[in-house]
Amino acid sequence: MENYQAWAEEVLEKVKEKMVWVSEKNKDIIPYTTDANGNYDDRSSEEKEWNHDDGLNWWTNGFWGGIMWLLYQDTQEEKYAQIARVSEQKMEKCFESYFGLHHDVGFMFLPTAVADYRLTGHEDSKRIAMHAANLLAGRFNPVGKFIRAWNQVPGSDTRGWAIIDCMFNICLLYWASEESADPRFRQIAMMHADTVMENFIRPDGSVCHIVEFDPETGVMVKSHGGQGYAEGSSWTRGQGWALYGFANANPYRQTGISGYRQKSSTLLHRQHPGEWYYSRRLPSAHAAGLGGFLRCMYHCRWSLRGSEACTGAGERDVHPCSG
DSSP states (O other): OTTHHHHHHHHHHHHHHHHHHHHHHTTTSOOOOBOTTSOBOOTTOSSSOOOTTSGGGOTTHHHHHHHHHHHHHHHOOHHHHHHHHHHHHHHTTHHHHOTTOOTTHHHHHIIIIIHHHHHHOOHHHHHHHHHHHHHHHTTEETTTTEEOOSSOOTTSOOTTEEETTHHHHTHHHHHHHHHHOOHHHHHHHHHHHHHHHHHTBOTTSOBOSEEEEOTTTOOEEEEEOTTSSSTTOOOHHHHHHHHHHHHHSOHHHHHOOHHHHHHHHHHHHHIIIIIHHHHHTSHHHHHHHHHHHHHHHHHTHHHHTTOTTTTTHIIIIIHHHHO
16 A cells, blocks of 8 residues: 555554543443533443343443553553543453453453553563453353353343453453463363354355344354344444454464364455445444454455455455544
8 A cells, every 4th residue: 555654654653643632531440322512421430220131231341441542552651541541440340240241351452451460571561361260261151162142131042142352352261261271261262162153154155143043952043133224134343353352362273273264364355345344434344344454464465365355355354443
């Protein structure tokens, strides 16, 4: 891409400039969304009564801290580390409530506690992250070889539900296995990924959002439409979770199993060009898919070089994501 480096540096400078005042404005809260005046809410607020899986347990709560750690990594400015730890320390209280935590502990603690430990060696962050990893591992159904999604949903029997989002969350298990030298975490992640390969990904490379298994026998019962248009359709962000999950969890790199690499290639070819167009209209879906694309390009670069899915994709897809 012509002048790509200059463009990337210009975008990064704009981001850092904006985040100077955004970080200061939200330094004591865990922001999620804005009101009509552009002010963020606070998912850690104790003045509001939250549902079990909302408030401090909300699945995106790690993203704000994660942004702060990325800024710290780039600038080495201590203020970003301090703001990031506000989220981390508040979110530790989630362990006390317990019932609101589910498969999304990876989204919550990978960008916060794990990032903190990786960047600073903060031992207490390792403790928090290992706690979260053990909770995620505890959701594993050994008969069906899947990690259960969510907790009990009123009016539905969700004991056998698994969802594509969890492919991103199992990165926490790979990290925990590496840190503790305990293979159980990695084994659970691999078995879940194998189950996803077999039951979630269709021959055309599209993915199911929710798959239901019999919790007693492990037999697949059916797929649910979930956040897709209908049963049998493909949910754009879920497609991104699958692509990023198989690539970013790096199970094939850590275990030598090439099936994961091949599945990433299949998902990547499905994602382009049609899925890319639709994902651009949904920024979070586009970011997830693009992150997976970049990871996939790195790990699968020899087998994908010159393919239609990759040619010129940087120019078409990276630029729209920054807008």
